[in-house]
Amino acid sequence: MSLRTVLTIAGSDSGAGAGIQADLKTIAAHHCYGTSVITAITAQNTLGVQSVEGVSPAMVAAQIDSVLDDIGADAIKTGMLFGEDTIRAVVRSLEKRFGKAKEGGRDAAKLVLDPVCVSTSGHSLLPLDAVDSLRADLLPWATVVTPNVPEAEFLVGWAKGSITSVDDMRRCAAELAGKGVRWVYLKGGHLPLPKGDEGDKVVVDLLYDGESGETSTEERRYLDVKNTHGTGCTLAAAVASGLAQGKTVSDAVSDAGDYVAAAIAASYPVGRGAGPVNHFHSLMPRSLPLPNHHSPTPFTDYLIRYAGDAWSRYVNHEFPNSLAAGTAKVEAFLHFLQQDFHFLKQYARANALAAFKTEDMALMQGSTHIVNDVLKETEMHVKYCETYGISREQLQAIPESVTNIAYTRYVLDVSSKGDLLDARVVTAPCLIGYGHVGARLVSSSPGVVVDSNAETNPFFGWIQEYGGEWYQGCVKTGIVLLEQTLAKSPVSAQRLDELARIFVKATELEIAFWDAAVVAGEKTRAEVMSHEGLPV
Incomplete structure (x- = not known):
């Protein structure tokens, strides 16, 4: 198989645990060639986001054109898009390259949308007036959208904390798919659920097919560790890499979920706050996992x-x-x-x-x-x-x-x-x-x-x-x-x-x-x- 290329359109993380930096590490770990379009520059570290400054929409469009005119992209991943004008610039660039979303453009672009709205530390990464544009203009382009539980609630207009079960996840995914996205991969990391009588917890991830209405779920052991910075970016980039390599959506999201779980387990402390996952665990693995609730020593x-x-x-x-x-x-x-x-x-x-x-x-x-x-x-x-x-x-x-x-x-x-x-x-x-x-x-x-x-x-x-x-x-x-x-x-x-x-x-x-x-x-x-x- 020839070298596959993945384009990430996202913000820069100066701490390198999320954003463009995490995407490129993930893409490289999946043996693909990563290219990038920077939408914003953030001053952030493991403790949080201190400042954000956007790149002009014209410069965002110029970056996309530059990459696609020469290198192309077997799949595209979007992350933090900063504002409404940037979102519209991205959509115009996609239409210029692939045509209309509903007329085959979406299938050609293979776009994975990570709906970054708020950072884990609570910093707003997308103005409220841009959310409507995200829903109306960009969601129809997404082959897969990968929200976590709070993001999914926000995108469909549900009150915070509305999702408390897998059934709630399924209903929310169906409503989100109704906004035009092809597949919804709703991540359950923010909703660890009890499993058995020993106090163990599991994470349930749900994949919803927007055409057939079929749902599938996967359970993974919940790891109670703090090194989870950039997991959303990392997962979406892993899904995009899988699609670029010709995997089905079902296989791509399943493999990406396994990759992120292993990256969390193989993480190591960086900084004083929530550290990054280990993106290269498959290339230079930790010989042992970090201490966690299930294995403290x-x-x-x-x-x-x-x-x-x-x-x-x-x-x-x-x-x-x-x-x-x-x-x-x-x-x-x-x-x-x-x-x-x-x-x-x-x-x-x-x-x-x-x-x-x-x-x-x-x-x-x-x-x-x-x-x-x-x-x-x-x-x-x-x-x-x-x-x-x-x-x-x-x-x-x-x-x-x-x-x-x-x-x-x-x-x-x-x-x-x-x-x-x-x-x-x-x-x-x-x-x-x-x-x-x-x-x-x-x-x-x-x-x-x-x-x-x-x-x-x-x-x-x-x-x-x-x-x-x-x-x-x-x-x-x-x-x-x-x-x-x-x-x-x-x-x-x-x-x-x-x-x-x-x-x-x-x-x-x-x-x-x-x-x-x-x-x-x-x-x-x-x-x-x-x-x-x-x-x-």
Whole structure:
């Protein structure tokens, strides 16, 4: 198939998330050649539209003539048209090129009309006196019109909020088709509907055939994310690209709906407000979706799934299980406390390195919170050791074991040589795993033997610390930082695999760390104390 061309007639978005910029990205992503006619210039960003200035109708017409005289267009998409004079200039140019709309001109133009009236932030993008011209002059040219729910209500003169169901959408689409448009694709993104008993919501998009009166609908999962700037422009441009490639209207709108849904799921934060969708998700996809209502921790979930058996062996290890049951040897617990004290010092250094590796103050602050929590955790270890006659000075003087050295050096090596994501991932198994173990053992999960009596189980206090509100809050903070770091730094599939392997390696070193405690439990307390250089 030869290269197809799509002409977009719309306003310019200085933030590049909507308008001409979004259209051209979408057209390119669909492997078509995009040309453009600018109707207005906007000063806008992810926070909203600050100013709009129109291009003269004569210049709009000149642009259309220039493009069509040389390059032509296999399909045309219109967006923000600024005013009545501009709309009429566009219609005159269409008539000049294709003849009358009702005499075959519409079929030849393949025009997709995105009836841009008001921006998402509430800024008026089309004067009220231009709406009549849009309805009377331009709608008959549209092969497909793609309003959202508020736009559809506005175009047919219904009160705001009149559409509350799919049946309402169907009636509104039929009335809009009666104004001369061939197909109405009424988008349901502004009207998420409940689905099932789990609180899930879906978006229902409706396609209405203006000739036969037939209706079809499609459901897609509702993604509760803020990066939806430019979705209307993007969808209309995707529909136009499909028509240019010879697709039927039904296939073009269905494929466009899938494209936009994937672009929302694959978006990443840009600016301080509603960011754009990821127009090139099919060319340079996010390896994971952004956190959303249905999957709040996609990165963490992926890492744990990737670790598989190693993660299961870690969080179900016999050492913490024996602490919960009260059957652990004191020697094992002492060895763990002493070596974990040393590990936590290096763990704090790794998180300090994470703070060093970011310019984002929020992410930096998150790392400092973790460091402070680690310092609190080390003090907890000191107090436990003191109950067994080991002073702070003696604890600090105990040398690191070979197992501990292997783990701490790996964490520091990855944190120092890698980037912020490396530092986050290599420290994640310790933070998240201890939280998982603590929550599981405190809740007395099925199959777990727990002795919560302090008189018979001197170790249960340790379990309670990690299963309690303080440490579980630390885990939540760490997971949020992990997710935010990936959200702000989307990575390739290869890079994601590399990060997952780091996570697995750190998990295996955690297993070895607890294995060493179990081995230490096979020694007498005298042997342990003597080995560590402590008085027996």
